[in-house]
Amino acid sequence: MSGTLYRDFNADGTEDGTDTGIAGATMTLSGTTFDGVSFSTTATTDANGDYTFNYVPQGNYTVTRGNPSEPHLVDGADSAGDQGGSPAAPNQITGISLAANTAAVNYDFTMVPTARVGIAKAVQSGPTANADGSYNVTFRVRVENLSLEPLNAVNVTDSMVGVAPNFGTHTALGNPATDAMTPGTYTMLAAPSGTCGAINAGFNGSAATTLINNGTIAATTTCYADIQLRVRPTVPLPPVLASGGRYENQASVDAVGALSGQTSATNPQLADTSDNGTNPDPNNNGIANEGGENDVTPVNPVFSPSIALIKTADTSGLSTPPQPNDVISYSFTVTNTGNVTLTDIRVTDPLLGAALTGGPISLDPGASDNLTFVGSYSIDQGDIDDGEVTNTATVSGTDPYNTVVQDQSGTANDNDTPTVATITRDPSISLVKNMVSNTLTDPAQLGQQIVYNFTITNTGNVTLTNVRLDDPKLGVAVTGGPIASLAPGAVDSATFTATYDIVQADIDANQVENTATVTGTPPTGAGADVTAESTETTPVAAGPAAIALIKAASVDALSPQPNVGEQVSYSFQVRNTGAVTLFNVTLADVLPDVAMSGGPIAALAPGVTDTATFTATYALKQEDIDRGYVDNRATVTGNPQVGGAVTDESGSAFDTDEDTRVVLARQPSIALVKTADASALNSPPAVGDVISYSFTVT
Known part of the structure; x- marks a missing residue:
């Protein structure tokens, strides 16, 4: 027994040329043989949808179609073959009577594909x-x-x-x-x-x-x-x-x-x-x-409006060094960094205000404008003190959907770094020291007073703070200050004053000279403190330089009747009889062979007498004893700070100049010693032998 399972596309129950077989379906033959025995067998449809049951005994049978694995099929019309029978269900043909030695064909089943x-x-x-x-x-x-x-x-x-x-x-x-x-x-x-x-x-x-x-x-x-x-x-x-x-x-x-x-x-x-x-x-x-x-x-269309602003400062117009009201020029580069056109683009800057001009403008995506918006700013003293002007501008624009986008200015499109315009700071200061009064006389006297004032000027371009004055000269009494703040160009001549009482050194120098120093602190970051010096010289009238010398002799070391080689000692009193200090005071004696010691005196103040520095000794010579005295005179020399050296010859008083005389006791006497030498006589002596005599006279 055989048949076909096929796709009946037009569902007409007839296998047309466009219909195709269904493979892999299990077909079952079941029934009873002629001798009453139950019989069942299966077959599987091939690629053409055909199936065959072989060696089927004579009997009555039913063919049942199994469901193929293929989806989207619905049951179609089945048809019985040449040995009778009839479709009994969508998938079954029953009542088939199969005679012996008979081939039963065309037991066909159809399924209709669903179009999709x-x-x-x-x-x-x-x-x-x-x-x-x-x-x-x-x-x-x-x-x-x-x-x-x-x-x-x-x-x-x-x-x-x-x-x-x-x-x-x-x-x-x-x-x-x-x-x-x-x-x-x-x-x-x-x-x-x-x-x-x-x-x-x-x-x-x-x-x-x-x-x-x-x-x-x-x-x-x-x-x-x-x-x-x-x-x-x-x-x-x-x-x-x-x-x-x-x-x-x-x-x-x-x-x-x-x-x-x-x-x-x-x-x-x-x-x-x-x-x-x-x-x-x-x-x-x-x-x-x-x-x-x-x-x-x-x-979901994505519109990404965005904008970027670069602000650039031009300081080429500033003075050297910069001054208040100098002008910094600013330029602005606006870029549409989004993907839609922006309109009503405006730039605002709180620093520039109305000094920022240009716009509004429109920009297509990717377009930039660096000419429309410009601005300027006049710097003030605070800006100069700061050493810079730092600020940020803002740009805004509107996209086609009324979305407003903004950006803070930066140094590049991808940052919002504030724009910094650097201002050169040049801190400096000057000082003038002036004598405004004095009580000096001619000649000047110790303790007389000089009064000074000080004119301080801020000669730089930044404000100076904590301005203070130092006058290192010993005895200068400075009053006033410090000055809390001194603006550029400002002059202060009232804050600081000083007094000074003259001392001997001033009289010696014929002047008072000293240097004051002013110091100011610039703003942070503008460098170290700045200083200036000023020297004031005040003439001082001095009295004359003068010196006096007393020379005294000591004969304590001489014998009552002095002998050669015995020594006379000398002492010296050196007095500064002038009005100025004398320096490098030296002593010389006109008598040869006087052994001087001591000195020089480094400095001898007016009115001061030196009795210890210089001493001298002299060893007597015979001619001194013969003469019965020794006369000699010393000379002292002193050097004032100003002017030539002064000298004085020694005397017995400071106001005299005479030799110092040492009187020597003289006692003339003589002695004779006669000595005979008989060593030349013969032995025994004979007439004519000679005796020699010698004489010692003392």
Whole structure:
């Protein structure tokens, strides 16, 4: 017994040339043999859907069709073969009487395939923002024939018109890519294109919503059609919906089975609403119109308005060194760093105020402007003290959707670093010391007073603080100060005064000379303290320089009758009889061979007598004793600080100049000693022998 299981596409119960066999189905033959024995066997359909039961005993039988593994089939009409029987159920033929040695054929079973279609819609490219606030987006609509038969009368429709989440009102433009658009409209950038047949070149989603008109798709194939739109959203932008898009869209498809004639009216799987993505049947079960497979395709255009401001300072116009009211010039570079045109671009700067001019302007994405906005600022003393002017400007612009964007100025587009204009600081100070009065006489006397005042000037360009005065000369009494603050160019001649009582050194020098120092502290960061010196010299009239010398002799070491070599000692009194100190006081004696010791005296003040420094000795000579005295005179020399050396010859008093005489006692006497030498006499002496005599006279 044999038969065929086949796909009966047109469900007419006849195996046509377009019908195809179903393989792998289990067919069961069951019944009772002629001798009353139960019989059952199975066979599996081959690639052509054919099956055969061999060596079947004579008897009465039923053939039952098992369900094939292939989905999307429904039971068709079954037919009994040449040995009788009849279809008893959608999958069974009963009442077959099989005679001995007989072949029973054409016991055929049919199943009818379900025609199916699916559609998906995805954003193929974009959305890409345009400068005017519109955006471009390309959709790809995929239509898949999920059937085993071709589909005819494939129609795809896509309505895009209407308020959001639709795309607005369709408008036809001469140049769709660049012509101005009204908010709430859209246009086709190009006619639809793709691999599907029968694409409607006039599709616009409004008056013409049919994208594919009466197309054909081969069995188990897919085709696509691309739609290119330019959309100008409303102002403000539509809200973002649950789908994640501000806009949503779906296409729909219906078709007719080319072999079966099935339509969507009788077969709901021949109509589908698009699912978001590229697969019309995401779970790949062959059914595209299931729940969860018909999601809208969202479109969320991203408009990213942004702006950047660079502020640049030009200090070339400042004086050297800078002064108040010098002008810093500022320039501003504004860049549209976003993806939409910005209008009403304005720059504000709290430092410059009305001195900032230019604008407002508009800028396309990526465009920069460095000429429109300019400003200037007149510096003040506080700026100079600070050594810089630091501040930030703000730029603002409005995008097509009335979103205002701002940026704080920086040194580059990607930072907000404040602009710093460096101002050179040149701290300096000067001092003039003046004698304003004195009580000096001619000649000057110790303790007489000089009064000074001090004129201090800030000669730099920064404010100085803690201005203080130092006069290191011993005895100068400075009063006043410190000056808390001294502005550039300011002069102070009242704060500091000083008095000084003259001392002997001043009289010696015939002047009072000393140097004062002023010190001021500049602002932080402007360097170390600044100083200046001033020297004032006041003449001092001095009395004359004079010196006097007393020389005294001591004969304590002489014998009553002095002898040669005995020494006379001398002492000296040196007195400064003038009005100035004498320096390097030396002593000399006119008598040769006087042994001087001591000195010089480094300094001898007026009125002071020195009795200890100088001494002298003299060893007597015979001529001194013969003379009966020794006369000699010393000379003292002193050197004033100013003027030539002064001298004096010694005397017995400071006001005399005479020799110092040492009287020597003289006692003349003589003695004679006569001595005979008889060593030349003969022995015995004879007449004529000679005796020699010698004489010692003392």
